[in-house]
Amino acid sequence: MQTAYKKYFRDNLPHIWCPGCGNGIVMGAFARAIEMLDYDKDEVLVVSGIGCSSRITGYLDFNTLHTAHGRALAFATGAKVAEPRLKTFVIMGDGDAAAIGGNHFIHACRRNIDITTIIINNNIYGMTGGQFSPLTPKGRKATTAPYGNIDRSFDIVDLSKGAGATYIARGDVFHAFRLSYLIAEAARHKGFSVVEAVSTCPISYGRHNKFKGAADMVNYLKKRTIALNRASRMNPEALEGKIITGIFYESEDEEYCDAFERLEASVKKGARK
Amino acid sequence: MTKAKKPKLLQGNIACAMGAIKAGATFFGGYPITPSTEIAEYMAAQLPKAGGRFMQMEDEIASIGAIIGASCVGHKSFTATSGPGFSLMQELIGYACNAEIPIVIANVMRSGPSTGLPTLPAAQDVMQARWGTHGDHSIIAISPYSVKETYIQTIKAFNLAEKYRTPVIILMDEKIGHLREGFDVSDDEIPEIIQRKRTLDKENYIPYENTPSMVPEFIPLGCGARYHITGLTHNEKGFYTQKSDEVEKFLFRIYDKIEKNKEDICEYEMFEMDDAEVVIVSYGSVARSAKEAVSKLRASNVKAGLIRLITLWPFNDTLIYEKCHGKKLVLMPEMNLGQLSLEVERAIKDTPFYSLHGAKADLIDPKVMADKVISLLKERGEV
Ligand SMILES: Cc1ncc(C[n+]2csc(CCOP(=O)(O)OP(=O)(O)O)c2C)c(N)n1
Ligand code: SF4
Numbered sequence: 001m002q003t004a005y006k007k008y009f010r011d012n013l014p015h016i017w018c019p020g021c022g023n024g025i026v027m028g029a030f031a032r033a034i035e036m037l038d039y040d041k042d043e044v045l046v047v048s049g050i051g052c053s054s055r056i057t058g059y060l061d062f063n064t065l066h067t068a069h070g071r072a073l074a075f076a077t078g079a080k081v082a083e084p085r086l087k088t089f090v091i092m093g094d095g096d097a098a099a100i101g102g103n104h105f106i107h108a109c110r111r112n113i114d115i116t117t118i119i120i121n122n123n124i125y126g127m128t129g130g131q132f133s134p135l136t137p138k139g140r141k142a143t144t145a146p147y148g149n150i151d152r153s154f155d156i157v158d159l160s161k162g163a164g165a166t167y168i169a170r171g172d173v174f175h176a177f178r179l180s181y182l183i184a185e186a187a188r189h190k191g192f193s194v195v196e197a198v199s200t201c202p203i204s205y206g207r208h209n210k211f212k213g214a215a216d217m218v219n220y221l222k223k224r225t226i227a228l229n230r231a232s233r234m235n236p237e238a239l240e241g242k243i244i245t246g247i248f249y250e251s252e253d254e255e256y257c258d259a260f261e262r263l264e265a266s267v268k269k270g271a272r273k
Numbered sequence: 274m275t276k277a278k279k280p281k282l283l284q285g286n287i288a289c290a291m292g293a294i295k296a297g298a299t300f301f302g303g304y305p306i307t308p309s310t311e312i313a314e315y316m317a318a319q320l321p322k323a324g325g326r327f328m329q330m331e332d333e334i335a336s337i338g339a340i341i342g343a344s345c346v347g348h349k350s351f352t353a354t355s356g357p358g359f360s361l362m363q364e365l366i367g368y369a370c371n372a373e374i375p376i377v378i379a380n381v382m383r384s385g386p387s388t389g390l391p392t393l394p395a396a397q398d399v400m401q402a403r404w405g406t407h408g409d410h411s412i413i414a415i416s417p418y419s420v421k422e423t424y425i426q427t428i429k430a431f432n433l434a435e436k437y438r439t440p441v442i443i444l445m446d447e448k449i450g451h452l453r454e455g456f457d458v459s460d461d462e463i464p465e466i467i468q469r470k471r472t473l474d475k476e477n478y479i480p481y482e483n484t485p486s487m488v489p490e491f492i493p494l495g496c497g498a499r500y501h502i503t504g505l506t507h508n509e510k511g512f513y514t515q516k517s518d519e520v521e522k523f524l525f526r527i528y529d530k531i532e533k534n535k536e537d538i539c540e541y542e543m544f545e546m547d548d549a550e551v552v553i554v555s556y557g558s559v560a561r562s563a564k565e566a567v568s569k570l571r572a573s574n575v576k577a578g579l580i581r582l583i584t585l586w587p588f589n590d591t592l593i594y595e596k597c598h599g600k601k602l603v604l605m606p607e608m609n610l611g612q613l614s615l616e617v618e619r620a621i622k623d624t625p626f627y628s629l630h631g632a633k634a635d636l637i638d639p640k641v642m643a644d645k646v647i648s649l650l651k652e653r654g655e656v
Contacts, residue, residue, distance in 0.1 A: 012512065041499060042495070042496075042497050042499060043495070045346075045494065045495055047342070050504075057501065057503075058501060058503070058512060058513065061499060062499060063494045063495045063498075063499055063500070064499075064500075064501045064502070065342070065345055065494060065501075065502045065503075066501065066502065066503035066504065066505065067338065067341075067342075067368070067504065068338075068364060068365060068368055068504055071334065071335075071338040071365065074330070074334065074335040074336075074337075074338025074339050074342065075338045075339065075341055075342035075345070076342060077328070077330075077335070077338075077339050077342065078300060078302055078328075078338065078339030078340055078341065078342030078343035078344075078350070079342035079343060079345055079346045079494070079495075080342075081300070081326050081328060081339070081343065082299065082300050082326065082342070082343035082346050082347075082348040082350075083346040083347070083348075083493075083495055085495075086346065086495045103331050103332060103335070104331065104334075104335055104338070107330075107331040107335070260326055263321060264321050267321045267322055268322075271322060
C-alpha cells in the first residue's frame with residue numbers, strides 16, 4: 001500500500017514537521033484519496049496557505065501553489081474559474097481558514113465553486129509556535145492565552161453550513177483511511193466541499209495542554225471521536241466533549257463555473273439576436 | 274492608415290478597461306471603489322463577450338489573490354481599485370513579485386490618507402506603488418495623462434507584465450479616470466500584443482531558471498509540468514531555500530530584470546526641451562497643466578520645457594540627470610506633498626530644484642506653476 005501512493009510524492013523528504021505531527025497523516029490520506037479517485041496527476045491543482053499544514057503542497061507531486069496566509073481560497077478561486085478543468089483542492093490550517101482567511105472561506109462556500117477544501121484543524125497556530133486560533137476550545141492554553149483561552153471557538157461544520165457549502169464532513173487523523181474516504185467523496189461532489197480533518201499538534205498545542213505526547217493525542221482522538229450515525233442516537237449529555245465525525249451535509253445546487261457557462265451562453269445568445 | 278474607430282468621447286476608466294480587453298485579459302477580479310468602479314462595471318459587461326470571466330470578489334485581497342491564481346494557470350489577469358483597496362492589495366503585490374506572476378493593477382488615485390476624499394484626485398500613492406509591499410523588490414508603474422494614452426498604456430502594461438513576469442501598476446488619478454475626451458486610435462498606434470515567453474519542454478522544465486534574460490520561461494500551472502509556486506524565497510526549481518548564494522541570486526535577479534531594463538521599460542515625452550533652460554518634470558493629469566505652464570513661460574520669454582514621465586517606476590534617473598543637470602531650475606509639480614520629487618531631486622544632484630505641492634485635491638493651475646518659476650528665477654537673480 002505504501003508504494004501504491006508513493007507516486008504522489010516529490011521525493012524531497014525529509015519534511016519540516018515535528019515528530020508525531022498530524023500533518024503527515026493528512027497528507028497520506030490525501031494521496032490515498034487521489035489514488036481512489038484515479039485522477040491524472042497533471043489535472044490536479046493543490047493550493048495551500050501559510051502554516052505547518054500548508055507546507056503539504058511542497059511535497060506532493062501535483063500542480064502546487066503555496067500562497068499567502070489565509071489566501072489559498074482566493075488564489076484557488078481565480079485558478080478554478082479561469083481553468084475549470086483543473087481538479088482543485090485547497091489545504092489550509094485552522095488559523096488560515098477560519099481567522100485570517102475566514103472571509104474568503106465563507107464566500108467560497110457561498111459561491112459553491114467546485115473546490116475541495118481540507119481544513120487541518122490542530123486547534124492552534126502551529127507554525128508560529130502555539131498561539132490560540134478560532135478553533136482553540138475555550139479554556140485551553142496557548143502562548144497567547146497563558147491563563148486559558150476566553151474566546152469562543154468556531155464549529156467548522158456549522159460555519160460551512162451557514163455559509164452555503166454543499167458537502168461538509170469531519171474526519172480525524174486517528175481514522176486515517178476513513179479520512180481518505182471523506183476526501184474522495186468530497187472531491188466527487190460537485191460544488192464547494194469542506195472536510196475538516198481534526199489533527200494533532202503535539203509540540204505547539206499538546207505540550208501546553210497536558211498531553212503527554214503524540215501518542216497520547218492520537219489516543220485522545222480515538223477515545224473522543226464518534227461516528228455521526230452513532231452520535232445521532234445518543235443524548236446531548238453523552239455527547240459532551242465528543243468529536244463527531246462523518247458526512248454532515250450534502251446537497252445539490254448550481255456550481256459556480258457552471259453558472260458562468262450558463263451566463264456566457266445567454267450573453268452569446270443575446271449577441272446573436 | 275486605417276481608422277479603427279470614429280472619433281468619440283470616452284472616459285479614462287473605460288479606455289483602461291478597453292485596453293485590458295484588447296491586451297487579451299481573460300480574467301478580472303475586483304471590488305467596487307470610487308473612482309475606479311467604472312472599470313469593473315465595463316469588465317462585467319464586456320469580458321463575457323470577449324471570452325473572459327469577471328468576478329466581483331469579497332474584498333481587494335481576494336481580488337488580487339484571484340487574479341494571481343488565474344495568472345498562474347496562464348490567464349492574463351487584471352484588477353482595478355483606488356487608495357483603500359490598493360492598501361489592502363499590498364501583501365500580494367509582493368507575492369506576485371516574488372513568484373513572478375504577471376498581473377496588472379489599475380489604481381485610480383484619490384486623495385487620502387484613509388477614506389480621504391473618494392471623489393477627488395491626487396497622486397498620493399506614487400511611493401506606495403513603489404514601496405507598499407514589504408521587502409526589497411522592483412516594480413513597474415505607469416501614469417497616463419490622457420484618455421487615449423490610458424488605452425495604449427494599459428495594453429503596454431499587460432505587455433510589460435508578461436515580458437518581465439511581474440506586477441504592473443497603472444497609476445491613474447481621478448481626473449484621468451473620469452475625464453471624457455476624444456478617443457481616436459488608429460490600428461497602427463496599437464502596440465503589438467505580447468505573451469509571456471513559454472517553453473514546451475515539460476520534462477526538463479526548471480520554473481525559475483537563471484538565464485541571461487533574467488526572466489524565466491513559463492508553463493502554465495496545470496499543463497503537464499507539475500511544479501511548485503511559492504511566495505517563499507525559492508531556488509531555480511521553485512522550492513524554499515535559505516542558502517545564502519541562492520537567496521542573493523534570486524533577489525538580485527527579480528530586482529535587476531526590471532532595474533537593468535529601464536531603457537526598454539521607461540517611456541516619457543519631451544516637450545519644448547531642445548533649448549530649455551528651465552525644466553518642469555511632471556506626470557499624470559498634472560502634466561496637462563504643466564504643458565500649458567511651459568507655453569505661458571515661453572510667452573514670457575522664459576525658455577521652459579517639460580519632461581513628462583509616463584513610466585514612474587522604475588525611475589528613469591539617467592534621463593532626468595541628462596536632461597536636467599546644470600539647468601537654471603527644475604520644478605516638479607505633483608498632486609501630493611512631494612513624492613516623486615524626492616527621486617528627481619536625488620537624480621539631478623546640485624541643480625536648483627523646487628517641488629511644488631498640490632494638496633487641494635484638485636489639479637494644479639498652470640498659472641501657479643508659471644508664476645512660481647518666475648518668482649524663483651527672480652529670487653535667484655536669473656531674470
Ligand atoms: C499576513 C500574515 N500574518 C501572520 C503570519 C504569520 N503566521 C504564519 S503561519 C500562522 C498561523 C498558522 O496556523 P494555522 O493556519 O492554524 O496552521 P498550522 O501552522 O497550525 O498548520 C501565522 C499567524 C503570516 N505568515 N502572514
Ligand atoms: S508545530 Fe505542530 S503543527 Fe507544526 S509541525 Fe510541529 S507538531 Fe506539526
